[in-house]
Amino acid sequence: MRVRYGAGMTSPLRVTAAVSKVLAAFLEDPxxxxxxxxxxxxSGHPSGTLYPILLRLQNAGWVEAYWEDIDPVQAGRPARRYYRLTPDGQASAYAEIAALQAQLSRGLGAAKPATKPATA
Structure with missing residues (x-):
């Protein structure tokens, strides 16, 4: 969970497990x-978790957003706000997901196997 800075990024981003789920969702088809x-x-996140993450991703320059250009009356629904990874965001997302997977695999490999208590 590193904090990244980069060109065009306005604020640092801490990649948590919750953020990585959102990034993985974007990376399904960037x-x-x-x-x-x-x-x-x-991602499996409720709106109260997702939207703050999307805002943090936008502030970091990893995601850009725009409103759908539709007539809500004609479409029969409100306009949607769409999100897309920026090129920097896509590269950073791949790097962070790979780092997280490596960290998890190291952690699993370092875990000691459970042993049964000795019986008398």
């Missing part, structure tokens, strides 16, 4: 723009 409900389903 070329596809995602909206909130879609990301909630993919």
């Amino acid at each position: 070329a596809v723009d995602r909206y909130g409900l879609d990301l909630m389903r993919a």
Whole structure:
């Protein structure tokens, strides 16, 4: 869970397990723009967790967002806000997910096997 700074990034980002789930959802198909409900389903996060993460990703320059250009009356639903990884965000997301996987695999390999207590 490193804090990253980079070109165009306005604030540091701490990549937690919750953030990594959102990044993994984006990386399922980085070329596809995602909206909130879609990301909630993919990450398993409720809106109260997801939207603050998306805001942090935007502030860090990893994600950009835009409002869908539709007529809500004609579409029969409100306009959606779409999110997309920036090129820097995509590269950083791949690096952070790989680092997290490496850290987890090292942690699993270092764990001592459980032993049964000695019986008398």
